Structure formats: structure tokens, C-alpha cells
Amino acid sequence: MSILYIIIPITIILVSSFVIFFLWAVKEEQFDDLETPAHKMLIDDWNDKPEKIKI
Amino acid sequence: MNDSAVITKAENRQVDDSAADLKDTHSNCTHCSTTITDGDKAVFSNNGDAFCCWGCETVYKILKKGNFSLINRPSASLPEYDFLDTDSFLQDYSVSVDNKKSMRFFIEGIQCTACLWIIDQIPDWIPQVENANLNMSQNTLLVTLKEPGYFGKVASVLSALGYKAYPVKSLDEAKHFQKKENHQQLKRLGVAAACSGNIMLFSFSIYSGLKGQMAGMFGYLNLAFFLPILFYCAQPFYTNLWRSLRAGRPSIDLPIVAAIIIGFVLSLINLIQGNEDFYFDSLSILILLLLASRYFLSRTQQTFINSSYMQTFIESQVCQRWNSESNEYDKIPARHLNVDDKVLIKEGERVPADGTVLNEWVNINPSILTGESLPQKLFKDSDIYAGTQVVAGYAEILVKQTTGNSRIGQILKKVEEQIYNKTPLISLTDKAAQYFSIFILVAGALFFSFYINVDPTEAVKRTLALIILACPCALAFATPLTQSLSLRKAAKKGYLIKNAESLEKLNYVKNIFFDKTGTLTQGQFEFLTWKSPRAEESGNFSPDQETLDAIYSIEVYSQHPIARTLVKYLEGKGVKKLAVHSLTEIPGSGISGTIDDDNYKIVSELPDENIRDDSDIISSLISIYKNGNLIASACLGDRLHSDAKQTIAKLDSIGIKMHILSGDKSIPVSSVAKKLRIANEQFSSNLMPEKKSEIINNFPDSLMVGDGANDSLAMSSDNVSIAVQGSVESCLVAADIYVTREGVSPVRDLILLSQNTFGVIKRNLVFSFVYNFAGGLAALLGYISPLTAAILMPVSSLVVLSSSAIGTKFLRRFNKINFSLNN
Numbered sequence: 053m054s055i056l057y058i059i060i061p062i063t064i065i066l067v068s069s070f071v072i073f074f075l076w077a078v079k080e081e082q083f084d085d086l087e088t089p090a091h092k093m094l095i096d097d098w099n100d101k102p103e104k105i106k107i
Numbered sequence: 108m109n110d111s112a113v114i115t116k117a118e119n120r121q122v123d124d125s126a127a128d129l130k131d132t133h134s135n136c137t138h139c140s141t142t143i144t145d146g147d148k149a150v151f152s153n154n155g156d157a158f159c160c161w162g163c164e165t166v167y168k169i170l171k172k173g174n175f176s177l178i179n180r181p182s183a184s185l186p187e188y189d190f191l192d193t194d195s196f197l198q199d200y201s202v203s204v205d206n207k208k209s210m211r212f213f214i215e216g217i218q219c220t221a222c223l224w225i226i227d228q229i230p231d232w233i234p235q236v237e238n239a240n241l242n243m244s245q246n247t248l249l250v251t252l253k254e255p256g257y258f259g260k261v262a263s264v265l266s267a268l269g270y271k272a273y274p275v276k277s278l279d280e281a282k283h284f285q286k287k288e289n290h291q292q293l294k295r296l297g298v299a300a301a302c303s304g305n306i307m308l309f310s311f312s313i314y315s316g317l318k319g320q321m322a323g324m325f326g327y328l329n330l331a332f333f334l335p336i337l338f339y340c341a342q343p344f345y346t347n348l349w350r351s352l353r354a355g356r357p358s359i360d361l362p363i364v365a366a367i368i369i370g371f372v373l374s375l376i377n378l379i380q381g382n383e384d385f386y387f388d389s390l391s392i393l394i395l396l397l398l399a400s401r402y403f404l405s406r407t408q409q410t411f412i413n414s415s416y417m418q419t420f421i422e423s424q425v426c427q428r429w430n431s432e433s434n435e436y437d438k439i440p441a442r443h444l445n446v447d448d449k450v451l452i453k454e455g456e457r458v459p460a461d462g463t464v465l466n467e468w469v470n471i472n473p474s475i476l477t478g479e480s481l482p483q484k485l486f487k488d489s490d491i492y493a494g495t496q497v498v499a500g501y502a503e504i505l506v507k508q509t510t511g512n513s514r515i516g517q518i519l520k521k522v523e524e525q526i527y528n529k530t531p532l533i534s535l536t537d538k539a540a541q542y543f544s545i546f547i548l549v550a551g552a553l554f555f556s557f558y559i560n561v562d563p564t565e566a567v568k569r570t571l572a573l574i575i576l577a578c579p580c581a582l583a584f585a586t587p588l589t590q591s592l593s594l595r596k597a598a599k600k601g602y603l604i605k606n607a608e609s610l611e612k613l614n615y616v617k618n619i620f621f622d623k624t625g626t627l628t629q630g631q632f633e634f635l636t637w638k639s640p641r642a643e644e645s646g647n648f649s650p651d652q653e654t655l656d657a658i659y660s661i662e663v664y665s666q667h668p669i670a671r672t673l674v675k676y677l678e679g680k681g682v683k684k685l686a687v688h689s690l691t692e693i694p695g696s697g698i699s700g701t702i703d704d705d706n707y708k709i710v711s712e713l714p715d716e717n718i719r720d721d722s723d724i725i726s727s728l729i730s731i732y733k734n735g736n737l738i739a740s741a742c743l744g745d746r747l748h749s750d751a752k753q754t755i756a757k758l759d760s761i762g763i764k765m766h767i768l769s770g771d772k773s774i775p776v777s778s779v780a781k782k783l784r785i786a787n788e789q790f791s792s793n794l795m796p797e798k799k800s801e802i803i804n805n806f807p808d809s810l811m812v813g814d815g816a817n818d819s820l821a822m823s824s825d826n827v828s829i830a831v832q833g834s835v836e837s838c839l840v841a842a843d844i845y846v847t848r849e850g851v852s853p854v855r856d857l858i859l860l861s862q863n864t865f866g867v868i869k870r871n872l873v874f875s876f877v878y879n880f881a882g883g884l885a886a887l888l889g890y891i892s893p894l895t896a897a898i899l900m901p902v903s904s905l906v907v908l909s910s911s912a913i914g915t916k917f918l919r920r921f922n923k924i925n926f927s928l929n930n
Contacts, residue, residue: 053321060328067301074297078290087244091220095227 136163188259188266191274193440200274201258207237209251210258213839215271215832215847217246225268233260246603247275273836292343292405296398299340302332303391310388326378329387333371336391340398341367356533359540359583362547363397365574366390373571389900396904400584400591407594408606426459427451441510452502460493461508470499474624475515475816475835476796477770482632494816499671518796518820522841525823534611535865536586539872547577547883554887569887576891576899577883582875585907586868592915593864601847602857609843612827613861616763618806619854620799620821622813623769623779626831627851628745630814634676638728638740650731650739652682657707658731658741660685661700669711669727670698672743708732744775747782750852755783758855765789768799770817796820812854814838829854867914871907878903 077083135142136159143159150158158164190196191210201208216222222241226248229239237251239261250261258274265272309325309332317325344360344367351358370386377384427436429449436451441459444450449465452458458471470482475494482498485491491504493513510516551570558566590607597604604610624630639648650658659682662670687700697710712728729741755765765783767790769776776792779785791802800821803811811821811828815835822828822841830842832849839845846853882899885891891899 056321063305067305071298071301074301075294078293078297083293084286084289085242085244088223088242091223091243094220095224 136160137167188262191258191262192256196274197255197258200276204251207251207253208255208258209249211275212248212250212262212265212272213275214241214246214248214265215273216269217241217243222270226265226270229261229264232264233257236261248272271833273839289405292398292402295340295343296395296402299336299391299395299398302336302340303388303395306332306388306391310385313383313385322383323381326383326385329385330375330378333387333391336394337367337371341394343401344394344397356537357541357544358537362540362544362574362577363393363583365544367394369571369574392901393904396584400587404587404591404594404607407591407598408604426456427453444506444509446506446509448506450504450506452497452504454497454499454501456497458491458493458495458497458502458504460504460506460510461513462491462504462506464489464491465503465505466501468500469497469502471502472496472498477793477817515816518816519837522819522823522837525820526841534586534608535868536582536872539876540582543577543876543879547574550883565889569889572886572891573883576886577879582871582907584904585871585875585911588908589864589867589871589911589915592911593860596915597857597860600853600856602853603845603847604857605843605845609827610861610864612843613810613858614865615808616810616827616858618764618766618809619758620766620768620803620806620809620811621851622811622815622818623767623771623776624745625814625833626812626818627751627767627779627783628747630745630833632672632743632745634672635742635744635746638742640737640739648739654731654733654738655680656683656685657702657705657733658709659683660687660702661690661698661707661709664690664700665692665698669729669743670709673729673741706734708735747779748850750850752783754850754852754855755785758858759784761858763858767791768794768802768818768821770794770796770799800824810854811842812851813842829857864915867911870914871910874910875903875907878906 135157137156143157150161150164156164156167158167191200197208197210201210203209214226223243226239226241229250230236235252235254235257237253240249240251241247242249248265250258252258262272262274306329309329313322313325344364347358348360348364351360367390370390374385374387374390426439426441426444427450428439428444429435429451430437444460448460450459450462464485464487466487468484468486469491470484471491473483473492473495475496476492485502490507491502492515493508493510494515508514511520551573554573555566555570558569587607590610593610594604594607597610621627637649655677659674659677662674662677663684664687665671685702687702690698690700692698693708693710697708699706699708701707709729709731712730727743729743730737731739731741759765765785767776767780767783767785769779769790769792771792773792776790777787780787780790794802796817797820799818803809803821803826804824806826809826811818811824811826812831813819813822813828814831814833816837819835819837819841822830822838822843827844828842829844829846830838831846831851831853834842834845844857846857882891882903
């Protein structure tokens with residue numbers, strides 16, 4: 053059972069790192085719009101748009 | 108979709124003279140970007156673009172043409188949106204980010220990925236736009252400009268694409284605060300989830316029989332994980348409780364906070380004493396579930412529209428004021444107008460201030476004040492009100508009241524005041540919680556004073572167990588969860604409900620007040636049908652071509668809106684213009700002329716009330732006389748929404764009283780009422796906005812359904828209100844619920860949704876009380892060990908959760924059936 057004395061501190065470190073990661077993600081506004089990015093994914097060349105047609 | 112995306116890869120090249128040069132310069136297809144290997148097979152368009160095949164060339168042409176037509180549509184540069192770029196408007200509505208102006212729009216009609224794609228093309232069409240960022244969960248679009256002055260263009264392009272765009276006021280602080288609040292809630296939720304998950308793990312081993320030193324250590328670990336929950340995550344409950352106690356109304360937060368604090372103290376004492384009776388796990392799960400359900404509810408509520416409160420659009424308009432020194436008209440913003448200024452308003456523009464007409468006559472559309480369908484003719488010296496639109500001719504007015512003090516200005520100001528002073532509804536759950544918590548506290552006190560003589564330690568223990576167990580916590584999160592599921596359901600169907608409170612208010616509605624024009628009817632003045640002078644010849648009567656030609660040729664000279672409607676209709680019928688002589692205007696809106704020795708006279712008359720027509724509202728009748736004989740009549744008016752009759756009948760059958768409040772004249776209103784079978788005393792006509800609001804305030808538990816600025820005052824009162832599709836901005840802001848689907852059947856859907864939702868909530872309420880009562884009783888009798896309590900609490904939560912889920916699922920099926928019946 054003495055393995056618990058190692059596992060528990062590791063758990064705590066893991067938990068706090070996940071919590072910190074989550075708080076960072078919230079701060080980065082990653083949860084503000086949950087719908088649009090899902091759609092954006094479907095559109096081709098979203099991020100690497102080449103030259104646009106000029107009209 | 109795929110092809111259209113590919114087009115963005117296309118390159119545009121300069122026109123080259125010789126085909127040989129072309130073959131050399133182009134190695135890639137303009138449309139699909141594949142390398143053109145065989146130069147001889149390549150296709151060249153007129154302006155020198157190279158394509159690998161005819162298919163690419165054709166698709167490219169179509170797509171490009173499509174883009175062209177969108178951008179060049181006449182409506183794509185509507186003067187109607189010019190006010191968006193005036194300084195006074197920008198001051199309130201735009202945000203500066205990195206020295207670039209941005210404006211947020213609420214967009215009506217966003218559906219799917221294609222909408223996102225097309226809106227994303229805006230920067231391509233308007234080069235001055237830096238980017239257009241669409242948020243589909245809020246239906247908002249953030250437009251950033253490279254150089255100022257193009258917001259109006261963006262709005263008109265959006266309108267050309269078929270979306271209605273409302274600028275949203277940039278309350279920087281409020282917006283920022285709301286965002287921070289959302290983030291804060293989410294953070295609390297995340298921390299609570301992480302901590303309670305770990306508490307569950309540690310508690311599990313204690314429940315499975317862990318004893319001794321290790322158990323003690325796990326207890327302290329539980330405590331360590333519980334502290335962030337207690338001091339950070341549960342904070343909103345403390346502040347809510349404090350607020351509700353200060354208002355003198357204990358809310359559902361009272362029993363929650365009592366359970367949290369008492370449970371924590373009890374567990375702490377047990378921990379220090381070396382007992383293993385902890386409530387950390389139950390409490391943390393409780394807080395997690397509560398936070399989650401409240402977070403989901405606040406996410407589903409469409410509160411962002413609230414922050415977009417209006418600015419009187421008329422104030423930001425530019426108008427032309429007579430300058431007596433330079434003897435010409437100066438362009439100034441309407442807010443700088445003074446009393447006794449002379450202002451010129453051209454056709455299509457809105458009157459910027461209250462005043463009197465100085466020129467001979469003008470035709471105005473008074474719908475902003477009356478909602479009336481028919482244009483009104485004003486003569487010299489008559490009063491003209493701000494916000495009305497000049498539809499024919501021009502108006503020169505002498506300002507009597509400045510824009511802010513004008514009638515419409517006053518109304519909009521009052522609307523704004525009322526929205527912020529709405530009396531909040533004490534929800535059913537809060538009412539129930541209020542009584543229940545008092546009951547539990549009294550019962551606890553009685554038991555304690557009685558049992559303390561028998562066994563003091565047991566008395567303390569059992570009373571505390573009672574308070575923890577009896578907390579109707581299951582209810583506290585089942586209610587917001589049910590509400591948010593319903594709100595989500597409504598949002599999917601295109602009903603944006605600003606807050607859950609409005610949904611509850613709908614449940615108590617006993618009277619519904621409808622606006623007529625634009626709400627029950629389609630709100631457009633149009634040609635409806637021909638009528639024969641002989642009664643027996645009704646049905647599909649239509650005058651012969653010669654008469655049609657004659658009507659067109661004469662009416663084309665008339666400026667009257669009725670004539671214009673008729674001309675517009677006839678133009679679609681392929682009529683010829685004939686030579687007309689001796690044209691004369693007949694006083695009382697009529698015109699006569701002679702064509703080939705035949706004298707025609709076209710006069711508008713009041714419709715007789717006996718017209719039997721089930722779907723249309725005839726508000727004007729045009730009679731055509733040839734050489735003195737009546738040969739045909741044209742009916743003009745406004746069409747009823749196709750679902751109006753059915754909806755009214757169904758609402759009537761569930762015992763809700765219908766009323767019509769209209770600014771229109773009494774004949775069209777009574778004909779609508781007759782068609783919808785609404786009793787005589789339940790409709791009123793000729794109502795001004797102030798009067799509408801006065802009437803509705805006399806009826807508690809009422810619902811206002813409308814679309815115009817003239818309804819917004821009534822909508823902002825304490826009653827619940829629905830704005831129908833196509834409502835003006837002030838109405839959208841004043842209303843609690845905004846419907847983006849055509850017609851009035853959403854009113855019925857929403858009432859049904861509300862009733863069903865509250866059915867589920869009441870069921871949960873009853874279950875929760877029975878359960879807690881039984882639990883409390885068992886606790887008092889000493890049957891509940893901490894372990895049983897720990898099991899019982901989540902079980903009750905699970906039951907109400909599944910009850911809400913099943914209840915709202917049933918709702919979905921139910922609504923689907925209704926929906927298919929409606930259509």
C-alpha cells in the first residue's frame with residue numbers, strides 16, 4: 053500500500069496541471085463560440101486562403 | 108460548395124493580346140489550379156484567364172457572375188443604411204481595436220455552413236473590410252474595417268444576401284463584464300469538476316471499508332479538495348443568497364447554502380474527532396451539478412440582445428436644413444436641429460423631427476406611429492411627426508420639436524427606461540423553496556427542542572442530518588436544466604428567448620394582444636384581386652387587355668401610392684402604354700383620362716364591409732369607370748398570414764383571450780377581427796403607441812405580439828412580449844422573445860412549450876418534496892447513516908435529472924407533431 057504515498061502526490065500534480073490548462077483555455081476564449089469552428093472546418097482552405105478573386 | 112471554395116484559389120491575370128503568349132504565361136488552371144500540361148488543349152476566356160477544361164471555364168464564369176450580381180445588386184448600396192457611418196452613430200456602436208473600427212451586428216437568418224461561407228466572402232467583395240467574423244452560436248457578426256465609412260455598405264450587402272442585420276450597441280464595459288462573468292462561471296465549473304471527481308475517488312475507498320491511518324489521511328485529502336469548492340466555486344450561491352435576503356425574499360439558495368455550511372462544519376468536526384462520517388463527496392457533487400445547470404441556462408439565454416439597446420436611428424440621420432444666409436440647404440445631423448428650422452425631406456427619407464408641412468402636399472408612411480398599412484396624404488400646415496417616411500413627393504417642414512423631444516423620440520426613451528425597470532418575476536421554484544426552507548427550519552427547531560431532553564448529542568446530529576437531507580437541491584438544478592433544454596429547443600426552431608423568466612411568464616398568459624399590420628397580416632400593401640361590377644360574376648374575373656392597358660397608361664402618371672401599387676402589379680402582366688390625353692386629377696385621390704375617345708375614370712373608394720374573402724384584408728377599392736359605367740374594381744390591401752386563423756382558433760380553444768390593438772382605421776381592423784372571429788369588444792383601432800401601452804397595462808398576465816416601433820412601448824411593459832419576424836430594431840430590443848420564423852403560429856408553439864416545461868418542473872417539484880420529506884423524516888427517526896445519505900442524495904438527483912430529460916424529450920416529439928400539423 054505504500055505505493056499510494058507516491059501515487060497520491062502524482063495525482064495532485066496531474067489534477068492541478070489539468071486545472072491550470074483548463075483555466076488557460078478559458079482565458080484564451082476557446083469556449084466562447086462552440087459552434088462556428090465546427091463549421092469552419094468544413095470549408096476548404098480556411099486558413100491558407102491563396103489570392104482572392106478580384107472583382 | 109466545393110467548387111465555390113476552389114474559386115478562391117483562382118488567379119486573375121492581365122489580358123494578353125496573342126494566344127501564343129497566353130499559352131506561355133499560363134501554366135495553371137484559373138479555376139482548379141491544376142497544372143496545364145498540354146498548352147493546346149487549354150481554354151482561354153475573353154479576358155485572358157486560362158482553364159484546363161471547358162468545365163472549369165463554365166463553373167468559373169457562373170461563380171464569378173454570381174459574385175458580380177451580388178455586389179452590383181441595386182440594393183447593395185441602400186441609402187437606408189447610411190446612418191451606420193455617421194459620427195454620432197459610430198460613437199455608440201463601434202469599437203476600436205488597434206486603431207481599426209469594428210461594429211457588431213446581430214444577423215437574422217443564419218442557418219448553416221453555407222451562410223458562414225458566404226458571409227466570410229464579404230472582405231473579398233468590399234476590399235475596405237478587414238475581416239468579418241461570424242459567431243454562429245450567438246448569431247452575431249463582428250466587422251472590422253481597414254478604413255472608416257463602410258459599415259453601411261456591409262449592412263446593405265448583407266441585406267442583398269438576404270440577411271437582416273441589426274447593429275448592436277457596443278457597451279464596452281457591459282460586454283466585457285458579461286464575458287468575464289461567463290469565463291468566471293466556466294472556471295468555477297471546471298475547478299468544481301476536477302475537485303469533486305477526486306473527492307469521489309478518495310471517498311470510494313472509505314466507503315469500501317478503508318480504516319485506520321490511511322482513512323484519516325484520505326479524509327484530510329477530501330478536505331483539501333473540498334476547500335477550493337467551498338471558497339471559490341460555491342461563491343455565487345453566497346452572493347445570490349445575500350442579494351435575495353437583502354431583497355427580503357429567501358430564494359432557493361437559502362437551503363443550498365445552509366446544507367453546504369452545515370454539512371461542511373459537521374464533516375470537519377467528524378474528521379477532527381476521527382470519525383468517518385463525511386459529507387464532502389455529496390456536497391461537492393451537489394455544487395458541481397448546480398453550477399453546471401446554472402451555467403447551461405445562462406449560456407442558452409439570449410442575453411446579448413439586451414445589451415444592444417437602441418439609439419434612435421432618426422437622430423443619427425443626416426438631414427438638409429435651410430440656411431438663410433447662404434440661401435441653400437446644409438447637410439447636418441438630425442440631432443443638431445433646432446426649433447423653427449426649415450428642413451427638406453426628399454422621397455424615401457424619414458422625417459427627422461416633429462413639425463408642420465410647409466409645401467402643398469406630401470404622401471407619408473406613418474407606420475412608425477400607427478403601424479398603418481396605407482400611406483397618408485398631408486396638406487400644407489398639417490402636423491408631421493418624426494420617424495414617418497416620405498413616400499411620394501417631398502416635404503418641407505418647420506421644426507416644432509427637436510428629434511429627442513419628438514413624439515417617437517419620447518416613446519423610444521420611455522421604452523429604454525421601462526426595459527431596465529421591469530419588475531422581476533418571482534419564479535415558481537423560488538416561491539416553493541421559500542416555503543419549504545421555512546418549513547424545514549421550523550420542523551428542525553421543533554424536533555431539536557423536543558429531543559434535546561432525550562439525547563442531546565443525537566438531537567444535534569439528527570437535526571443537522573435533516574437539514575442536509577431535506578435540501579431540495581435536486582430541484583435547484585433540475586429546474587434550470589429543464590429550462591435550458593427548453594430554451595435550446597426553442598432556439599433550434601428560431602425562437603430566441605432572452606431569459607428563462609419570460610418562458611415562465613408565458614405559462615400564465617391569459618390575454619394575448621396582437622398588433623395587426625405586420626403581425627397578423629404580412630404588412631405589405633399589395634394588389635389582391637379584381638372584382639367584377641356584377642356580383643354573380645365573381646371568382647376569376649379579370650378585365651380584358653384593353654382595359655388593363657388603359658388603366659396602366661393612366662395610372663402611370665399618378666404619384667399616389669395606390670396607383671403605384673397597381674402600376675407595379677400591371678407591369679408584371681405585360682401591358683402596353685397607350686397615348687393618353689386630357690389627364691385630370693380628381694380631388695379625393697382619383698384620376699381620369701381619355702384614350703381613343705373613351706373616357707376612363709379611376710377612383711379609390713372605401714371597401715364595403717360585405718366582401719367575402721377568407722384570407723385577405725381589403726383596405727382599399729379602386730373602381731374603374733369607362734364612359735361613366737363601372738367596368739371593374741381592383742382590391743388592394745394587406746394579406747393575412749396563412750397561419751393566423753388556425754393559430755387564433757387553437758389559442759382560443761385553450762382558453763386564452765385574443766385582442767387586437769391597431770393603429771389602423773376601424774374598417775380594416777374590424778374586417779381582420781371578423782375573419783379571425785375575434786369579438787367586437789376585443790379589438791381597438793386608431794390607437795397611438797401610448798394608448799396601446801395603457802390598455803395592456805390594465806390586463807395582468809398578458810402577452811403582446813407585435814413588430815413595429817409603435818408596439819415597442821407596450822412590449823417594454825411588465826408583461827411578456829414577442830417580436831415577430833421582420834420587427835424593427837426598437838421592437839427587437841423591447842421584446843422578451845424574438846421569433847425568426849414567419850407567421851404567428853410561433854406564438855402558439857411558445858405557449859405550448861412553456862406549459863410543457865412547467866409541467867415537467869412541477870412534476871420535479873412534487874417528487875423532490877415527497878422524497879425530501881420522507882428522507883427528512885427518516886433522518887429524524889435516526890435511520891439515516893452518512894453512507895445512506897451519500898447514496899440517497901445522488902439518487903434523488905438522478906431521478907429528477909432523468910425526469911427533466913425525458914420530459915423535454917417528450918416535448919420534442921410533441922412539438923414535432925404539432926409542427927407537422929401546422930404545415
